[in-house]
Amino acid sequence: MPSSSPHATESTLWTPFTxxxxxxxxxxxxxxxxxxWMQNVAGVWLVTTLTTSALLVALMQTATSLPAFLLSLPAGVLADLIDRRQLLLYTQGFMAVVAVGLGVLTFTGSISAFGVLGFTFLLGIGAALNAPIWLTVTTELVPRSALPFAITLNGVSNNIARAIGPAVGGAIIAYYSPGWVFxxxxxxxxxxxxxxxxxxxxPTITSGPAERFMGALQAGIRYVQYSPNIYGVLIRAFAFSFGTAALLGLISVVVARKLHLSAGTFGVMLSWMGAGAVAGAYLLGRVGARLTLDRRVVLGALVFAGSHLALALITTVYLLYAVMFVSGIAWLMVMTSFNTIVQLNVPRWVQARVVGIYMLVFQAGASLGSLVWGELADHLSIDASLLxxxxxxxxxxxxxxxxxxRSGEGLNLTPSEHFPDPFTGSGIDPDDGPVMVLIEYHVARADWHAFQVAAEQLKRLRLRDGALRAGFFSDVVEPSRITEFFFVPTWGEHERQHHxxxxxxxxxESQVRKYHRGPDKPRVTHLLAFPPASNVEIAAPLYALESQC
Known part of the structure; x- marks a missing residue:
């Protein structure tokens, strides 16, 4: 929970700082x-001075990004299973040791180009494990009403660092040594x-049996699969990162080959983009309420369409500075929209896993986009690729x-904890299964269509929360008797469904149950495979454990 509460009833951009x-x-x-950012500049410069191989210099970017691609999803799983504060202590401590170690070897002259690549890869591992935790921990520091502004401020932090980090790192390298930067x-x-x-x-209080790593990984992927608003964000985030990779990947080529300007101009271009992102935070604080998150993403995509056109057609560097400034505003606007939607639409038990999947998809779009737009620039032209x-x-x-x-700001994602314990006896191990749950409704013929619409949504929730299969059947003799079923691999997984x-x-669920007719509540029956088989789906007789809810 937040450490203190501001007195203002309406959140603003500055509310999170209270x-x-x-x-x-x-x-x-x-x-x-x-x-x-200082480290990135110093590492690339050090490799450049230690080797004449352009490949090794190019591999510095791979050493930074590959761990994020490989570990984003596993890192999200760990962040949901283990105390996030402890994980942050481990990751920050690990990266501190690696950075200091690289500095020591640099000062003693014992480092090679391959050594710098290895240390950079280790730092990339730490950053990949750290990222899902860092993104989701914000939800624990501010209330939901202030979360969009907190996410915006986190974006400002990244872009301030992008604007000043390379310049500071370059100055230290020029006057002292890369070792000081490390x-x-x-x-x-x-x-x-x-x-x-x-x-x-x-401390986070978890209910039900603890999740194992692979089961938690599958649960995160399944949650995204059956959450339309989340996979909608992933599709649009992939499209955005794939497209913007052209501007981010080709701008240095435009500066060097088309405009015939120096690397300093390239650095200034990036600084203008970072400055635009910082200004974008202020603008969102002023007019953000007038634009939905969905419209911000659309507007941002339109701005980047114009930015690509400008980069292809304009040759005046000062006009391009203005283009990069506006691009920075659009970048912050879109990225904070994606991050806000992902975090506001996901309950805490699976939050880091979904963020990890989001990061993986975004990284995949950017990597693939860089490859595609670079190939087009080589085979056609830079301008054609940008167009x-x-x-x-x-x-x-x-x-x-x-x-x-949809923003999800008004959603109540706290656990309902309204289900009764399905069975109070002993002898059922969490790994026993599979389990089939049957819920019997009596629905009047006149309500069938409305019931079906609500039932389809409930079916999606069952699948999202752990069911392997789910659906509804009607009795051929008594059609008004409709039975919902969902099939879960283990008893422990069904207990986790409840929580x-x-x-x-x-x-x-109440929308479905309001169509039930009769003096009693819908009858709930739990069926466990007989004999129980740990984590194995088998066709076997069933014995029933019944409960009413």
């Missing part, structure tokens, strides 16, 4: 982000470690029709 812990972690994160980055991680250490996080990318961004706005995004059901889900 919470002491958020403010401390935001400042620590800003310093750490600056250190990371040491300063290590100190920045230690600063974050200290802030997290003094965070007195309320095609502009068309892609324009076409991507049509995704708003089949995949509209995953939210108060928002309970409202949908």
């Amino acid at each position: 919470y002491t812990l958020f403010r401390a972690i935001w400042i620590a994160g800003l310093v750490s982000n600056v250190g990371t 040491w300063l980055n290590g100190i920045s991680f230690l600063g974050t470690w200290v802030v997290v250490y003094y965070w007195k996080r309320e 095609i990318a502009a068309g892609w961004m324009l076409a991507s706005t049509a995704l708003a029709l089949p995949f509209p995004m 995953r059901f939210t108060k928002e889900d309970q409202l949908l």
Whole structure:
């Protein structure tokens, strides 16, 4: 829970800073982000001076991004299964040791180009494990009403670091040594470690049997599969990252080969984009309420379509600075919209897993986009690649029709905990299964259509929360007797289903149950495979455990 509560009833951009812990972690994160950007510059420069191989220099980007691609989803699972504060302490401590170690070897002259790649890969592993935790921990620091602004401020932190980190790192390298940059980055991680250490996080109370890693991984993927608003965000995030990879990947080529300008101009371009993102936070604080998150994403895609056109057609560098500034505003607007929707639409038990999947999809879009737009630039021309990318961004706005995004700000995702214990006896192991649950309704013929519409939504919730199969059957003799069934692999997974059901889900369940006619509540029957088989789906006789709810 937030450490303190502001007196204002309506949140603004500055509301998150009224919470002491958020403010401390935001400042620590800003310093750490600056250190990371400094590290990136110093690492690439050091490899450049240690080898004549362009391949090794290019592999620095791979060493940074590959761990994020490989570990985003497993990191999200760990963040949901293990105390997030402890994980942050481990990841920040690990990265501090790696950065300081690289600094020591650099000062002693014992480092090679391959060594820098190895240390960079280790830092990438730490960052990949850290990212889902860092994104989701914000939900514990501020109330839901202030969360969109907190996410915006986190984006500001990243872009301030993007604007000043490379410049500071370059100055230190020019006057001193890359080793000092590595040491300063290590100190920045230690600063974050200290802030997290003094965070007195309320312990998370988990109900039901503990999840295992593979089961938790499958649960996260299944949750996304049966959550239309979430996979809608993933589709649109992939389309956006794929398209914007053209601008982000080709801007250095435009500066060097088309405009024939120096690397300093390229750095200034990136700084203007970072400045635009910072300004975008202020604009969102002023006019953000007038634009839904869905419209922000559409507007951002349109802006980037124009930015790609400008980069292809404009040759005046000062006009391109303005283009990059506006692109920075659009980037922050879209990224904060995606992050806000993902975090507001997902309950805490699966939050980090969904964020991990989102990060994986976004990274995949950016990586694939870089490859595609780079190939087009080589085989056609830089301008042609940028013009095609502009068309892609324009076409991507049509995704708003089949995949509209809703903020989820008014959703109540706290566990409902309204289900009774299905069986109070002994002798059932959490690994016993499979389990079939039957719920019997009596529905008047006049209500069949309305019942079917609500029942389809409830079926999706059953599948989302752990069922392998789910559906509804009517009795051929007595058609008004309709039985819902859902099939769960183990008894423990069914118990977890009970605790995953939210108060928002309970409202949908009540829509189904209101069509039930009769003096008694719908009859619930739990069937367990006979004999029980651990985690194995078998065709076998069943014995019944009945309960009323």
